Amino acid sequence: AAQSDPCPGTPQRGDMIRNRAQIKRVLCVAEKNDAAKCISEIMSGGTSRRREGMSKFNKIYEFEYHLFGQNVTVTMTSVSGHLLGQEFKAQFQKWHSCNPVLLFDAEVEKHCPDNMKQIKRTLEKEVRQCQALVIWTDCDREGENIGFEIIDVCKAVKPNVQVFRAKFSEITPNSIRRACETLTEPNANVSDAVDVRQELDLRIGASFTRFQTLRLQKIFPASLANQLISYGSCQFPTLGFVVERFKAIQAFIPETFYKIKVLHEVEEDTVEFSWKRNRLFNHTACLVLYQMCMEDPIATVTSVTSKPKSKWRPLPLDTVELEKLASRKLKISAKETMKIAEKLYTQGYISYPRTETNIFPTTLALGPLVEQQTQSPVWGTFAQRVIDQPGGPNPRQGKKSDQAHPPIHPTKHSSTLQGNEGRLYEFIVRHFLACVSQDALGQETVVDIDIAQENFSTSGLMIIARNYLDVYPYDRWSAKVIPVYEQGSQFQPSAIEMADGQTSPPQLLTEADLISLMEKHGIGTDATHAEHIETIKSRMYVGLTADQRFLPGELGMGLVEGYNSMGYEMSKPNLRAELEADLKLVSEGRKDKQSVLQNHIQKYKTVFIESVRKAKKLDEALSQYLGAAQEIAEAEQQDM
Amino acid sequence: MAPEGQSVVHSTRAWLQSSWHIQVPFAWLEACVEWLQDEAGGAGRLSQQQVNQQVLDQWLLTDLRDLSYPVLPEGLSQAQKTELRGTFCVQVDSLLDISQPAYSQMQKWRGSDCANDEVSAVTQFTQRPWEARPSRMLLLQVTDGVQSLEAMEYRPVPALSTALRPGVKLQLQGQMVCRLGMLLLGPPNIKVLGGEVEDLVERNNQGKVLCRTLGLPEEQQERG
């Protein structure tokens, strides 16, 4: 019921039209100062007047604009992300104020933290002069929620202000103009999903963090006396993946295997044929087959097949792929990548970088986007090739769409960006040009041979057209030359060898692996992966090896083992994944906010009560790493 | 034993030999037939056909070591290289797939194999259709009761699997290469007769075989 109502005070369509005549002054609010500045610049054609607001980081830009079919004066300003935060009421805020289990039911309220108060005052002051409010925050869940925070603050001082939502995926003239022409209503369902998530994160995080911090500080005073031991329903499963991989490596038992290799020297080159059986984990079995080959060491070519082989150009870029590729290819962490990408977006260089879409919508004209890049001295020639290729830009299409934003792509050309900003921009441009060009083409030849009825094969690759590879140095594809073999012919191999080797454990997770796991199990969203990873690093639950792989720390190991031994899979992704799935349903208006909230509060409360009851397991697990547990009185335990 | 009893035993012996190529010591067969007839309530209660079938069933469940009746050529397991021709009934004491690491088989067996172990971030790569997955190769510990040796699944034999019960009886037939004490077997060489040996089922289940291969204590073999 409540969820499907339009937000209170939103004018009905009739009112909207009638009231438009009275709109003289419009307050526009963007999510960040950078965005406000760039949007004003575009809307005013560079003629906006700048003045100070009460927060020195959030300027005010003023200009005239044609909106609602008339000339209006626009006041554009910004917030700095969330304006309000959820908090427990004062009596529950102190750590020792109550038994942490009460935090599942204690009342919470939204309040404005001190560092946001000046922004709030600016909005209150400016909206008094305006008849309409247009929300220009990012078009994603968080942005929608921030929009409602702005609306609440403004309506509190000016209840009859008319509210509109601008929808855009990039800060470019076309897209801003289109947003102005198609103003809509803010979406309360999407904002509700964020409220639910915030409230659950607050309750779950505060209760578990207080419980485990207070308890473990007392039990391991030597190592943890001053340590905050935070718990979050995303950070724990994230930590769980790191611990799981570490343990898989510890438990691994290497085994020796044997294989037969055939070498054939032709002039300068040596061709290696690999065994179709690959490898055997038994010496005698391999030796028997090897002996048979050695007794009759004539190779007969059983087949020579040659077929076209292509290396696919990349898919259009979504957030998760951007994070993974930047981490692997550019060695820029996911957190840093998103920070830079956001900056490139607010400055109008790239489209909105938080997207799950890897299909270009047919309404997006790719030609002009490629055209812009032809001026580059570095990849301009390639961009021209894309324009000139038959049919023009031809994106490889993925399967995912969030129906909100297109894949990440450049929106204007730049040759002046420096450092990591420049590298990331270059990557996004090259990736874009690659995905709208053509697959690399080659011809692969596979030669199968038979020696004493054992089969071996080798392959050669001839690259016919590098195509996208010319603009995409992040992928490699090497040609491999082999001599010409004829079916039915025979030759004497230069050597037949029996080699051995050992199986090796999986490797520690890279950041890119960790993001893949989070995505696979639905932990966090594309917008939050990087933050959760950063959290477990900053809590010292995990560290990084010299080659940037995640290694669990003692505290991290102990916590995961402790909770696992309670039987509740707190470090496993299931609970959180169910929550994320429900949040999606709330944002689509298919589930009710209150019932989702109550359901998940109950689930986590049950787990919490059990965890407190079995808290000794946590002590036991940690004492393996932190030394003997301090005994504490039973009465004291009751408090925790 | 009465003369008519003797003739039942002779008939059974001939039937085992001609229909199944199974050879057993006469004393064992005599005792077995006698016992079966006692169980049935006296001689003459069972038809010859029933006796035959029940003796076969008993044999399938017997540890061939208890019969001490060699059928494989002497010294076969010591031969560097030889060829074997004929039909021989043997028992499989245990089996193991040697085309895969025992460790990953162990994880599957315990139900603890974790798909996350295989996750890595590389999402786009080109396919290599010609790279067929290597096929299974089972390594069997076989015995005729006196001589033990190994046999490998030289060519894939669909009738074999790690699900076969330890102690199962096989009929080996045709022409077989034996090298370094290892028999090379293909589909025409094998007929699975069935059966098991209670002791071996316990001692050589897959979990225990894998534990021994990995040098792990055998109590770790419980299924997850």
Ligand SMILES: [Mg+2]
């Ligand atoms: Mg945002």
